[in-house]
Every structure is written in structure tokens, then in C-alpha cells.
Amino acid sequence: MLENGKKRIEVGDGAAIPTKKDMGLFTAWRIAFFGAIALLGWLVYYIPDPYLTILKFVPDGIVVTFKVTVGAILLALVIGLIAGLGRVAHNPIINGIASLYVEVIRGIPLLVQIFYIYYALGRIVKVPDMLSAIIAMAICYGAYMGEVFRAGIQSIPKGQMEAALTLGMSRGQAMYHVIVPQAFKVVLPPVGNEFIALLKDSSLVSILAVADLLRRGREFASESFTYFETYTVIALIYLIITLFFSKLIGIMEERINAGR
């Protein structure tokens, strides 16, 4: 104890880093999330024209943004897992293909990829617009996810694999039963990060005439000339959705870490 009655912070007390619970009601997340909802509500209530009109115009855009994001994330997780496993594989051909995919896709801007898959490949195979938007997003984010998964798998100590092999498991079994479940915990925060990034980048598909949230907003603004008001509403809606998802990922992380 110090003279003024305060406890000296000792190493190992864990008090030097404030935990989320210390901040009580006023976490950054709460301030941002409820602040954004309150601001939107206030605007719509007190200045209904044009804010209310905009809010009535965009809901189908929110649904499309949702569909594209969720569809792309599910597909990207599958592609990413395959690419990640391919990157740690000992087979040179599988490893080579996975590495080539990651290096090539990571090196091309997402907007270019979206244009390419939609317009260039659209001449050869006729894919509906929403599906091709989802595929373009998934292929791009699959590469990033692949790297996240590779890092997760490589973070598991070698001994785990050796132990599993000693127990008589095959390499595949060891991956499935021992390595991947452990890696899952490690990769959850960066995957959540990719998820939020993908949600925001889904606004890029508005270039494909997919009527997502941003395009609905642009349609409204270009017709009514209310640029400031429209983009304020659009920004707030994107913020609310991303914060909602970041909370969801936070809850998942807590659940998984509770077992530790």
C-alpha cells in the first residue's frame, strides 16, 4: 500500500489495462451505436422532410446490402478455409495453387475485380447481378481470409500435431479434430474484422447497378438534389449495421473465450 491509501499496481494484478466492464454504461460501442440511432431518430422526427422520405426510400437497399454481405462472407469463409489449408499443405501443387490464388487476388483492387467478373465474364457466362456481386466479393475476401486462417493454423504449436499423429490420427484427422478447432479461437477476431470490412466494401457493388443501400441513396439524391441529407442518412445506417455486427462478433468471442 502507498501512503495515500491507493494500492500499488503490481504486475499480474491485471488492473493496468481497463477491462470493458470498468467503463460501465459508457463504452465506446454504446456511445457510437445508440448515438447514431438517436441522431437518426432525432433527424427523422424533427426534420421529417427530406430525412423521413429518404429513410422510407432505402429499406430494400439495406436488404440487398445484407444479402450480399452475408452471402459473400459465407462463401469467403469456405474459400478462405480451403486456401488457408492449401497454404499450409505439404503437397507442392496444392500449396502452389493456393499461394498463387492469394497473391494474385490480393494484388488486384476489389473494384477492378468486381468490374471484371461482372462485365468481362458476363460476356461468356450469364450470371445474375446479385450472384456475381456475391462471387466477386467472396473471391476477393477469400484471399484475405485464407491468410487469416493460415496464420491461425500456424499459431498452433507443432507439438499438437505431433501428439495427434502419435495417437494414431492421420494428418487430415489431426487437422479436423485438433488444429482447426484451436485455430478457430485465434482467428475469430481477425475474421470479424474482415467481416466488417466486407460489409463496408459491399457498397462497391453499387457500381454494378445492384440496388444496394448506397445505390438507393444515390438514386434518391440525384433525383431530389438532397446530397447532404441523403449521405448523412446513408452513413448513419452503415454505421448502425457495422456496429451491430461488431457487437455480435464480440459476443461470439466472449462465448468462446469463456471456456478458457
Added chain:
Amino acid sequence: MKKLLRLLLPVLTLSLCLAATALAAPRTLTVATDATWPPMEMVDANKNIVGYDIDFLKAAAKEAGFNVVFKNTAWDGIFAGLDSGQYDAVISSVTITPERQKKYDFSLPYIDAGQILVVPKTDKAAKLADMKGKKVGAQIGTTGAFEVKKVAGLELKTYDEIGLAFEDMAAGRIQGVVCDEPTAIIYALQKKEYKEKFKIAGKAFTKEAYGICVKKGNKDVVALLNKGITAVKAKKIDQQLKKKWLK
């Protein structure tokens, strides 16, 4: 005091010089255009902005004695840029509509046009109402898009550039495109990738006049533009330009 004067004197003389040159030199107008709308405004192989609108405004500027600098701007938001003062005027096949007149000032109309429907050759539709249940594309924020929206039962898809809409129709994702007649002619009858595939359905179904758009209350720019437009029309320069660009 002397020190202050010595400090201020160069600044004063400089600003006076600038003011004098500004008075003497002809006024330069920065004009925005979305150069993705052939043959009215487009970018040629040498990266120059060319087209009917461009030639017309250049001729008008010569007649009224001002300079023009063109700025290639995306159509979506072209009016927002005018609001925030990034340029003095917009010449980009802008139809004079009552809604736009409420927010902006327009010059005298300089050419007439109309909206027209382009469909694949296999399609039997002759007007927009025949397209019920189908997807029709148009450029975002254009009168073409507004016209499609007015017709019940068809799905409007809006594109950033009109060329992308035609590309999407070539890929079979939409069944019609609505745009200005001169532009439709280029994409349906002259572009070699599309000549075999598309046709113009029926006749133009709107009567529209293009004007040069300026910020509300910018009277001196409107006066300058009108002087040029009147002179160009009086000298029949616009007829020559029509022969050059619109066949």
C-alpha cells in the same frame, strides 16, 4: 506605421495587378460535363473531351467573348459539384425540367432531344409499356431513369454510365435501355459490337430541351451564356454542328 506600410505595399500592388488582369482578360468559365454520353459529350482516342455540346459551347464562348475550361465529372453528383462551387456551369445533355429549374438556373435551350427505348433485336416491344415485368436500364439521375420509373410494372436498374447499361443488355441481364435519342443511335445503330444485337423500339416518347445549368442566382453567367447561344443560333453554327455530330 512605416514598417507596416512596407509590409503591406507589395501585397497591395500585387492584388491591384491581379485585379487589373482579371478585369482586362476575358472571363474563364469552368464547365463540368459527364463525357460518357456520345455523341453529345465523350472522350476521344486522344483523351480530349469532344462532342456536340462541347463544340457548341466553344462556339458560344467565341461569340460572347469568354473562355471555357471543361472538367470531366461523373453525372451522379454533377449538380452537387455545382452547388459547392467546383465549377460555374454544367453542359452535359441536361434536360430542362421543372424540378431542376426549382434548384438551378438554366440558359436558353440550345437543342431539342427526346428519350427513346433500345431493345435486343429479338424483342417485339415498341414502347415502354410493352416492357412490363422486364428489367430496363438507364443512367442514374437522368430523365430517362425518371421516365422508366413512371411506368408501373417494370424494374428500373440504374447505372453510373450509359455504356454499362448497354453492356449489361448485351450480357442479357436487362431487356431494355432508355436514353436520349442521339446516344441511342450511337449504341444501337453505329457501335459495331451492338449493331447486330440491338434496335431502336418505336419513336422518342418525350420532348425535351437541353440547357446549360448554373447555380441559382448566378445571373451574369446565364446572361453570358445566353448571349453566346443566341449568336450561335443566329449564325446557324448549330446547324453545321448538327450535321457534324448528329446524322
